[in-house]
Amino acid sequence: MSKFFKGGQSSSESSDSESSDDVPVNRQPAKGKADFNFLSESEDESPKRIVRASKDKVYDELKENIKTSRNAEKIKDFTKLLTVFESIAKSYDKAKTVMNREGLTIPRFYIRYLVELEDFINAAWEDKDARQSLSKVNAKSLSAIRQKIRKYNRDFDTEISAYREGPDPIGYVSDVEKEGRGSEDGKDDVTPVTDARKQKFDVSSGDDSEDNDWSSDTDDSSESDIDFEGKQMEDLRQYFLKTTKSDSKQGKKIKDRVKHTVEKQRQESDDEGWNIVQVMGEKPLFPNKNDITIESYLKKFNEVNMIRGRKSTNSRAHLRYLQECYDIAVEKNFGPGVLVKVRLTIISALFEMDTKTNAAMDYNAWNKTREAVTTLFDLLIEHPQVIVSVQTNDEEENFHQEDKPFRINGSLALLIKRLDDELIKIFQHADCHSTDYIEKLKGERELCILIEKAQAFVDSHLKNNIFDNTEIATIYLLRIEHLYYKYSLNEHETEQLMDTLCKKIYALKNVMQFRQRAMLCQIYNHALHDRWHKAKDLLLMSHLQAIVDHSDAATQVLYNRTICQLGLCAFRHGMIREAHQGLSEIQNTQRAKEFLAQGVPPRQVDKTQEQEAKERSLQVPYHMHINLELLECVYLICSMLLEIPNIACHEYDARRRLLSRSFHYQLKMSEKSPLIGPPENTREHVVAASRAMLKGDWKKCRDYIINDKMNAKVWNLFRNSPQVKEMVVKRIQEESLRTYLLMYSTVYITVSLDVLCESFELPKQRVYSIISKMIIQEELSATLDEPTNCLIMHRIEPTRLQIAALSLTDKLGQLTENNEQIIEPRGTGRGYAGAGNWYVQRRGDDRTGGDEKPRQRGFHQTDRRGGGGGRKWNTNNKNTYKHQHQHQMA
Numbered sequence: 001m002s003k004f005f006k007g008g009q010s011s012s013e014s015s016d017s018e019s020s021d022d023v024p025v026n027r028q029p030a031k032g033k034a035d036f037n038f039l040s041e042s043e044d045e046s047p048k049r050i051v052r053a054s055k056d057k058v059y060d061e062l063k064e065n066i067k068t069s070r071n072a073e074k075i076k077d078f079t080k081l082l083t084v085f086e087s088i089a090k091s092y093d094k095a096k097t098v099m100n101r102e103g104l105t106i107p108r109f110y111i112r113y114l115v116e117l118e119d120f121i122n123a124a125w126e127d128k129d130a131r132q133s134l135s136k137v138n139a140k141s142l143s144a145i146r147q148k149i150r151k152y153n154r155d156f157d158t159e160i161s162a163y164r165e166g167p168d169p170i171g172y173v174s175d176v177e178k179e180g181r182g183s184e185d186g187k188d189d190v191t192p193v194t195d196a197r198k199q200k201f202d203v204s205s206g207d208d209s210e211d212n213d214w215s216s217d218t219d220d221s222s223e224s225d226i227d228f229e230g231k232q233m234e235d236l237r238q239y240f241l242k243t244t245k246s247d248s249k250q251g252k253k254i255k256d257r258v259k260h261t262v263e264k265q266r267q268e269s270d271d272e273g274w275n276i277v278q279v280m281g282e283k284p285l286f287p288n289k290n291d292i293t294i295e296s297y298l299k300k301f302n303e304v305n306m307i308r309g310r311k312s313t314n315s316r317a318h319l320r321y322l323q324e325c326y327d328i329a330v331e332k333n334f335g336p337g338v339l340v341k342v343r344l345t346i347i348s349a350l351f352e353m354d355t356k357t358n359a360a361m362d363y364n365a366w367n368k369t370r371e372a373v374t375t376l377f378d379l380l381i382e383h384p385q386v387i388v389s390v391q392t393n394d395e396e397e398n399f400h401q402e403d404k405p406f407r408i409n410g411s412l413a414l415l416i417k418r419l420d421d422e423l424i425k426i427f428q429h430a431d432c433h434s435t436d437y438i439e440k441l442k443g444e445r446e447l448c449i450l451i452e453k454a455q456a457f458v459d460s461h462l463k464n465n466i467f468d469n470t471e472i473a474t475i476y477l478l479r480i481e482h483l484y485y486k487y488s489l490n491e492h493e494t495e496q497l498m499d500t501l502c503k504k505i506y507a508l509k510n511v512m513q514f515r516q517r518a519m520l521c522q523i524y525n526h527a528l529h530d531r532w533h534k535a536k537d538l539l540l541m542s543h544l545q546a547i548v549d550h551s552d553a554a555t556q557v558l559y560n561r562t563i564c565q566l567g568l569c570a571f572r573h574g575m576i577r578e579a580h581q582g583l584s585e586i587q588n589t590q591r592a593k594e595f596l597a598q599g600v601p602p603r604q605v606d607k608t609q610e611q612e613a614k615e616r617s618l619q620v621p622y623h624m625h626i627n628l629e630l631l632e633c634v635y636l637i638c639s640m641l642l643e644i645p646n647i648a649c650h651e652y653d654a655r656r657r658l659l660s661r662s663f664h665y666q667l668k669m670s671e672k673s674p675l676i677g678p679p680e681n682t683r684e685h686v687v688a689a690s691r692a693m694l695k696g697d698w699k700k701c702r703d704y705i706i707n708d709k710m711n712a713k714v715w716n717l718f719r720n721s722p723q724v725k726e727m728v729v730k731r732i733q734e735e736s737l738r739t740y741l742l743m744y745s746t747v748y749i750t751v752s753l754d755v756l757c758e759s760f761e762l763p764k765q766r767v768y769s770i771i772s773k774m775i776i777q778e779e780l781s782a783t784l785d786e787p788t789n790c791l792i793m794h795r796i797e798p799t800r801l802q803i804a805a806l807s808l809t810d811k812l813g814q815l816t817e818n819n820e821q822i823i824e825p826r827g828t829g830r831g832y833a834g835a836g837n838w839y840v841q842r843r844g845d846d847r848t849g850g851d852e853k854p855r856q857r858g859f860h861q862t863d864r865r866g867g868g869g870g871r872k873w874n875t876n877n878k879n880t881y882k883h884q885h886q887h888q889m890a
Contacts, residue, residue, distance in 0.1 A: 055102060058095035065091055066113050073120055078134070078141040085117070085145060089152065111159045118153055121146050285321055286328065294334055294400060301325050305345065308352075315353050322346045336383035337399030337406035343376045344388070344410050351418060360429035361422040363440050369422075370446060373415050377453055380412075388412055389466040413471035416454050420478055423447060424621060432622035441623060444482065451478050473514035476504050484521035484528075485624050487719070491529045498525050516544065516555055524562045527569040535566055553618055557597040560586055564596065564626055571634050572718065574727045580638035580660070587635040588662055598625050629682060633714045636686040637705065637728065639663035641735045644693045648742035649779050663690075679704065682713055689732075696743065698736035698760055702729055733760050737770055741780055741791075751791040 065088045072081040092110065099105075125131065125146055131139065153160060285300065286292055304321045307313045326342045350369040354361055361369075380386060386399075386406040398404045423443055430437045458467055458475050480501050488494040498521075505511060505518040519542050526535035539545075539562075548559045567582030586592045593599040597620045600612070639660040646659060658664055670676065670687045679685040689704035706715070706725055718724045737760045741751075753771075757764050771791060774780040781794040 054098045055104065058091065058098050059107065061091050062088065062095060062107075062110060066109070069113070069117070073117075076124070076134075076138075078124075078138045078145060082141045082145045082148075085148065088113075106156070106159055108163075111156060111163050114149070114153055114156060115160055115163055118149050121149055285324055289328065289331075292328060292332060294332075297325070297328065297332070297334065297338075298400060301342070308349065315349070319346065319349050319353075322349055335400065335402060335406075336379060336386050337402075337408065340376065340379055340383075340386050340388065340406075341399040341408055343372065343379065344408065347372050347376065347415060351422075360425040363426055363443065366419070366422055366426060367443065367446075370419055370443070370450060373419060374450055374453070376415075377412075377450070377457060381457060387464070387466050390468065390471070391466070411471060412454065412457070413467070413474040416451060416478060417474055419447060419450070425617075427621035427623075428616065428619050437622065448479075448482050451475065451482065455479055469508045469511050470514075473505050473508055473511040476501050477514050477518060480505075480518055480521045484525045487528055494525070495529070495531070498522055513551065513555065516547075516551060517558060519544065520555070520558045520562045524558075524565050527562070527565040530569055530572060532566075532569050532573050532575070535569065539566070553614075557595070557618060557620070560595045561620075561626060564631055568631070568634060571638065572720065572724055572727075574731070576638050576641050576731060579634065580642055583631060583635040583638065584660065587632060588660070590662070592628055592631065596620070596626060596628070598628065627717060630714055630717050633682040633686065633710075635660075636663060636666070636683060640686055640690045640693065641731050644690055645735055645738045645742060648694065648739045682710065685710055693732070693736050693739055694743070696736055696740035698733050701736060702732050705729075705732065733762055734766070734770060736760060737762065737767065738774065738779075741771070741774065741782075745780060745782070745793055748793050750785075750788075750793065753789050753791060756791075 065084055069081060069084040069088065072078075072084060121142070124142060131142065134142065285304075304318070304325065308318060322342065322345055326339065326346065329338045329342055347369065350365065350372060353365060380388065383406075386408065388408045388410045390409065390411045392407045392409045394409065396407055397409050399406055399408050426440055426443075427437070430440055455475050458472055461467065462472075480498065483494075483498065483501075502518045502522045505514050508514070519538065523535045523538050523542075526532075526538065544559065548556055551559075563582050563585055567579045570576075570582060571579035586595050589595065591601070594601050594615075597615075597618050600615055600619070640663070642659050643663055666683060666687050667690060670684075670691070676688075679688045685704050685707075689701040692698075692700035692704060705728060711721075715721045715725055737756065740760075753764060753767055756762075757767050760767070768784070771780070771782070771784060775782060775784070783792045783794070784790075785792050
């Protein structure tokens with residue numbers, strides 16, 4: 001035993017000697033000394049630790065398995081009985097070590113169990129009728145356990161023979177004598193307390209009487225035989241319920257003697273200047289601080305580190321010992337290298353307080369860990385000669401020899417990264433709608449200060465080459481990720497800071513993943529501050545669209561968030577088509593919440609628990625969320641401004657292309673509704689506005705989009721809300737004009753431009769520009785007559801009857817061609833072309849200008865518009881409005 005452990009020891013120390021012979025397992029702080037400064041008193045006093053003897057632990061495990069075995073005997077489950085018997089044999093092998101160490105004999109309840117099990121197996125084997133009725137698995141297990149129990153009991157022949165010959169003592173009841181013997185409390189035998197047994201509790205030799213209760217018992221009536229299973233309560237009542245006056249006096253004497261011993265040890269320790277409490281097998285770390293040298297200190301520090309991570313190690317006591325080592329190093333002035341090494345060990349122990357990887361760290365513990373990391377950086381800044389680097393191996397490590405440079409193995413960047421990951425877990429497990437989340441959000445400000453300090457430390461040591469590129473990129477990326485999603489009033493300063501940080505990462509080698517994330521964060525920050533052209537150009541030059549599918553899940557989530565923010569930026573600038581293309585990447589999938597990592601979808605059968613846990617770990621904290629209702633509303637408004645004129649333009653074309661399938665689905669659901677009430681949510685407001693725009697009523701459409709309810713849910717979330725609403729109203733006027741002209745082009749012969757300007761409240765130059773563009777793009781078959789200031793329509797559109805006839809002709813031609821192929825399968829019959837083919841071909845040529853080319857997209861490289869096989873939206877309701885407008889305009 002080490003020379004540092006002096007003083008009294010309780011008998012429970014022997015049970016912990018397997019884990020460590022020198023380092024104590026538990027230690028309570030003294031009353032006169034402050035507790036471990038990283039753990040509060042309330043945390044330390046949560047649940048009290050119960051110290052049990054090793055003998056009780058192994059015996060309880062045996063008895064619990066025996067209880068399970070007897071339950072299996074009752075239902076004759078030989079398969080389970082075989083499994084439990086093997087577990088009992090392993091538990092007994094483990095118990096033999098404790099029994100040999102404490103000088104105990106084989107417990108009587110174990111011998112009794114082996115005898116009863118052998119008898120039960122033999123009886124079951126002899127009952128041939130019952131054995132034949134067993135299942136194949138049970139019969140095989142019966143044969144196996146019969147052979148094993150016969151072989152196993154040969155090692156206990158002497159004990160089993162003695163048990164079979166000798167009668168049970170008073171208080172025992174066999175299975176034959178008592179049916180339905182219970183085993184609820186996990187005990188077996190009960191030995192009556194005889195006069196000889198009572199003498200063991202007499203106090204005759206001072207403190208040694210306490211040890212006599214645990215060991216020094218070699219007769220058959222040992223303490224291991226005490227069991228409460230199958231007991232006759234009336235026979236044992238006099239031994240367990242009756243308390244005599246002399247017994248109470250003896251118990252009082254024992255308590256007084258233990259109290260006197262503890263007080264005596266305290267007085268002796270106070271004389272030496274240390275407050276040592278010898279309770280429950282405690283051992284002092286350094287009994288005498290005057291004898292501590294650097295060699296003895298390092299030896300004890302290594303011993304404390306050796307018990308790290310063991311199951312029998314109390315993590316809080318381990319932290320106290322490390323803190324005590326740190327205080328002694330400060331007091332003895334062992335040098336900065338020792339202080340940094342101990343501080344690194346303390347931080348690692350603080351991170352390992354919670355062994356569950358998916359569980360969130362306690363916020364108070366996180367704060368104390370952050371303070372420990374902060375003090376570590378203060379130490380390193382104060383003592384620049386101490387180098388902490390991952391490039392230092394164990395052989396090169398030196399933290400106590402002052403004649404050599406101090407070099408310690410460790411990674412400062414990983415400490416900061418681990419703190420950031422734990423804070424994200426805290427946010428993920430917190431209630432985002434409570435005040436507790438606001439309190440925990442204050443920790444991010446402290447973490448940002450720590451990251452800035454770490455960045456300054458890295459910049460000051462770049463010439464020393466103690467950090468590799470991954471560590472440097474990690475520190476800079478952490479700074480960027482805590483900055484990119486925050487809007488700043490000082491846009492110019494924030495832009496310069498983001499550009500500087502990102503260029504630091506761009507200049508590093510072999511950090512491809514860090515470079516991608518830094519670029520996405522910079523694009524996000526540009527879009528957040530309405531720098532649309534810079535964000536779009538940076539995205540196009542990076543070619544992230546082509547490589548993001550090969551990145552990790554977190555980078556893909558960041559890419560989705562960046563695209564959505566870019567779409568919102570385009571909408572604020574009035575670029576409706578670009579905004580629609582950006583938001584359609586997420587909104588058309590109906591899984592926006594999952595793709596943006598802002599919620600976990602309902603549990604699916606095809607996902608394992610590990611996959612679901614991984615998805616939860618990728619969730620973005622609530623304060624970084626993008627409003628999903630805002631995204632959906634902006635997307636639907638963009639779809640309305642693009643799709644409603646498209647519907648009016650291709651009213652008679654069943655093969656028109658759909659720009660937004662989800663928007664068409666909402667319109668179709670609205671049509672199927674038997675009763676259309678006032679809109680309630682943002683989606684219904686946009687659908688109602690779309691119906692009004694299709695009729696050409698732009699004022700009603702505006703009222704559905706711009707109102708108090710929409711202001712509270714959508715428009716007030718924009719920084720420049722008045723400008724955005726003004727832009728939306730202007731686009732509604734223009735698109736309503738286009739829709740009106742396209743819908744009623746077959747009704748009017750001429751339309752006055754002045755009337756159009758007055759109806760849609762647009763300037764004449766803007767109306768003239770819109771109509772001219774429609775004529776050039778061949779959307780509208782009309783001519784502008786400047787002398788009369790009118791729009792002359794060209795009536796080339798077919799009537800309803802002509803459309804039905806053309807449709808019937810196409811179907812008959814298809815039917816004829818099918819019949820000809822059936823009759824002459826090898827022939828090349830062309831069938832009946834039909835009289836309407838000219839119209840369809842011409843309409844296609846009018847729509848695309850001959851050779852159709854994909855429309856150029858704002859920041860995407862491919863055209864993903866829907867095909868021409870979509871279902872035509874029902875426009876029967878528009879017929880009633882055509883006749884109402886026939887004679888309103890000339």
